[in-house]
Amino acid sequence: MAAVYTYSEESTHVRRSVLRELLAHAVDPNIISLATGLPSSQLLPVxxxxxxxxTVVxxxxxxxxxxxPQFVPLREWIADYMTRRGVKSTPDNILIxxxxxxxxxxxxxxxxxxxxxxxVEQVTFIGIEHATGGRGATLRPIPSDLDTGADMDALEAAFKQEPHPKLAIIIPDFHNPLGISITPEKRQRAAQLxxxxxxxxxEDDPYSPLRFIGDIPQPIKSYDTDGFVFYLGSFSKILAPGVRCGWIVGPSExxxxxxxxxxxxxxxxxxxxxxxxxxFLSRGWLEEHLTQLNAANHLRRDTLLAALDNHLGQYATWTEPEGGIFIWVTLPEQIDTWDMIKEAIDNKVVYIPGGEFSVVGGYRNTMRLNFSNVANDKIAEGIQRLAAVIEKRL
Amino acid sequence: MAAVYTYSEESTHVRRSVLRELLAHAVDPNIISLATGLPSSQLLPVxxxxxxxxTVVxxxxxxxxxxxPQFVPLREWIADYMTRRGVKSTPDNILIxxxxxxxxxxxxxxxxxxxxxxxVEQVTFIGIEHATGGRGATLRPIPSDLDTGADMDALEAAFKQEPHPKLAIIIPDFHNPLGISITPEKRQRAAQLxxxxxxxxxEDDPYSPLRFIGDIPQPIKSYDTDGFVFYLGSFSKILAPGVRCGWIVGPSExxxxxxxxxxxxxxxxxxxxxxxxxxFLSRGWLEEHLTQLNAANHLRRDTLLAALDNHLGQYATWTEPEGGIFIWVTLPEQIDTWDMIKEAIDNKVVYIPGGEFSVVGGYRNTMRLNFSNVANDKIAEGIQRLAAVIEKRL
Incomplete structure (x- = not known):
């Protein structure tokens, strides 16, 4: 007789991650994957x-x-780094x-x-939904503008509502999946709210050091006055995902x-x-690595933007991120990126349907494309394959 | 104005860990620490x-x-290992x-x-209380017998109670803090219940491979019939805590x-x-490491037992574990191991007060002693210092 288990509410909430399942497709060498959230494998500083x-051993x-206990020299390095970015910090402000x-x-x-x-933002990283919804929270979505980032009027309206929310999470830079960054004015207002x-x-910020155009803006946390802003950083995208290490910045209490x-x-x-x-950090190798990584990402982004222009320019629009690893593409209303994913995979190209990132449904005519973990000389071919699948449906 | 935060119930539940704070004392080279839960630093296979x-890089x-995704060859090794221990497993039964x-x-x-x-057992590893109580569960404690382990009649009575418990956690081998192991008969009954x-x-089992007398008994999981027993293993005590890696064995679903x-x-x-x-595992180095580790632990346990006999034999009793890293000492009723801890530290010896492990209070005349991470030639001196502090209170 098969056992019947009574699972907790938390465990039944977490959706199967399509991202993780699609990673399985990324290993077939004939598929051009624009679907991953991975930094370039070739450039990992192995x-x-x-x-x-x-040396450590x-x-x-x-x-x-x-x-x-938590390794103090690492907390010190991060505290100095955050201070240089406008967030005055001591090791007591850092959790590994x-x-x-x-x-x-x-x-x-x-x-x-x-x-x-x-x-939460209504289109956002799935892990944010898992962390909050998995906790049993009710999500209050706010929209994001594709030029300026999360809508601060909507954030204020949400904060005003009774009972007040107990937490808000937004992605400041090179948003996953939108590729956008929040303007300095909105950052200041977010902190003030x-x-x-x-x-x-x-402020969930794994991507800001991956900027290849312009200067890295100050984090929302740099505008904090009374300790209600928390900054999350990670070594996954800037050093290597396999180290599984990041940090939180907040008041020592x-x-x-x-x-x-x-x-x-x-x-x-x-x-x-x-x-x-x-x-690795104390040898100055992170800066060297980021220089190399951002140059490669910049080139790949440019290649992807050109390919989009060539092949989808007639009917699609997209964001033009100044860093990070993602571009968000909006297709004509009649295109359903979920419906066409199997055909795309048959055609040896894969992406993430944009609706996967929505906590309010919809967005079925959108997709997230990654440019960091695809060879530069495969990008145009990948977009051409994608265009072939889309055009059958126009 | 200082910020006032409204924390979740979960976060306010977790007690300050005295164990972790006492670790701070363990670094003073003049203190003989019998307080840690650490494997021998000298023997870590660095x-x-x-x-x-x-080689991997x-x-x-x-x-x-x-x-x-989870590394399949590691799941394979663990599945084979568990199968050799009487728990028929495939990689699908293993979570890293x-x-x-x-x-x-x-x-x-x-x-x-x-x-x-x-x-949960009424005297148990603090982390079990944190995991269940931190989840907001009500704890139903059951007693443990110092010769045979957790009380199965009490477990059955707890299971019968309405509403039924949703989870039970017991430590089968070289119990932290008691040092005891559950008899095979009780294991079978636990699985049946x-x-x-x-x-x-x-079944929370970080310690069973650390057996230096007799054969390792089959896990409770080996008596499972319908998939309601779950086995937890870890590389922390048998390889190194710094790898932060362990596993769960259960039905694939x-x-x-x-x-x-x-x-x-x-x-x-x-x-x-x-x-x-x-x-490390595929080279057969775990077996070699365990042989060396268990020989060292055996020697240290014998030294500790002899020292207890010499210095506390008149008035104390203790468990005699056949492996693991802990011994549980019961002192006369009038001795309060919490009250005397500061004096012990002043006298350059440290242990963990037994009451720290109780979910029902009491046990103030008990203590947990570790023998794995103290040099063999310091043990007698440590117990002598401890006896001096105790005897002032007799």
Missing amino acids: ERFNECVN SRDGARALQYS TNGCQHGLTLMSRLFLNPGDTAV ANTYGIPLV VIRNLERLREAHDLETSTLIQRSITE | ERFNECVN SRDGARALQYS TNGCQHGLTLMSRLFLNPGDTAV ANTYGIPLV VIRNLERLREAHDLETSTLIQRSITE
Whole structure:
């Protein structure tokens, strides 16, 4: 007799991740994948990271593999880095996490009870929905403008509503999936709203250092006055996803509480990994790596924009991000990117249907394209294949 | 004006971990620490693990640092290992975690809603209380016998109670903090009770391979009939805590659900770590390491037992574990191990007060002593210092 299990509400909430399932298709070498959220595999600093592991092991010995509190030199480096970006920080303001997804989970656990309201962008990273909705929160979506980012009037309206939301999460830079960034004026207003209403606002920022045009804007957190803005960073996209390491910036009181919560969840991030990252950073290798990475991403973005112009220019529109790894494409109303995904895969090209990122449904005529983990000389061919599938439906 | 935050119920539940705070004292070289839960720092296989990292990086290149689904060869190794231990498994039965604490968190998230009842031993690992209580569960404690382990009549009584508990968690081997193991008869009965009542029973087992006397008994999971027993294992105590890697064994249906839940929490365990562990295992180095580790632990346990006999034999009793890393000491009623901890630290010895592990209060005349991470030639001196503090209070 088959066992029948009674699962918790939390566990039944989490949707099957289409992104993760589509990753399976990305390994067939004949498919041109514009679907992933991966940094370029060719450019991952594998040898240099290994050199750092070797240095850490010979220098630190057993300390590199023993239990350990959060590694202070890593917190120090991050505090200095955030201070340089306009967020005055000490190591007490930094919590080491297993990456931004882990940060989203911890922030949701810290501030949300089941039934509370969380404000999220209506088109947003699926992991934000998992962290808040998985916590049992009711989502209050706000729209985003494709030129200026999340709608601040809608954020204020959501904050005013009774009962007040207990958390808000927005993506400031090179939005996943939209590719857009929030203007400085809106950043300042976001921080002001969080502090006026006393509602924690989380800035989920894995991408801002991936800017290849212009200067990196100050985080929303840099405009914080009373400690209601929280910044999430990650080494996944700027160093390597396989290190599983990121950070949260917040007031020391909140960081202490997050640290207890984090210890209760899974104790800590591998100290070998924390120490090896610190070695990588202290050698100045992150800057060198970012220079190389952003140059490659810039080239690929330009190639993708040109291909879109050539092949979809007659009927589609798209965002033109100044960094990051994603472009958001809007097709004519009659095109359903979910309906055509199987045919696209048969035609050896894959993308993510835009509706997958919507917490309000719709967006069926949109798609997310990645340009960081596809060879530059495959991009035009990929878009040509895509255009062939779309044009049959026009 | 200082910010006032409204925290979630979950976050306010988690107690400050005295264990973690006491670790701070363990770094003073003049203090003999019997307080940690650490494997021996001297014996951590640092060079060998580093060699595995080097091999993985040169062989696998970017795949070692990219996003990746759970690493199948590691699941395969664990499935074979569990099968050898009497738990017939395939890779589909294995979920990779960040260690047992992470496994406890995931199992609690999967099966408990806030307000549900969870059965736990009344003296148990603090992390079990954090995982279940932090989830908002009401704890239903059951006693443990110092010779035979968790009380199965009490477990059945708890399972019978309405509304039925939704989860039970017990530690089968070298119990933290008691040092005891559950008899084979009780294991069989535990599995039978879980299946009869259809209540998931979690076997939290980081320690069983650390057996230095006799053969490793079959896990409770080996007596499972209908899939209601779940096994948690970890590389922390048998390889190194700094790898932050463990596993859950269960029916494939449940493992798939756990995998989604785990991805929503923090995506995955570092693929570099997963691959390096797999390399370590495939070289047969775990067996070699365990042989060395268990010989050292055996010697240290014997030294500790002799020292207890010499210095506390007149008035104390203790468990005599055949493996693991902990001994549980019961002192005369009038001794309060919390009250005397500061004086013990002043006298350059530290332990964990037993009451810290109780979910029902009491146990103030008990303490947990660790023998794995204290030099063999310090143990007698440590117990002598401890006896001096105790004897002032007799």
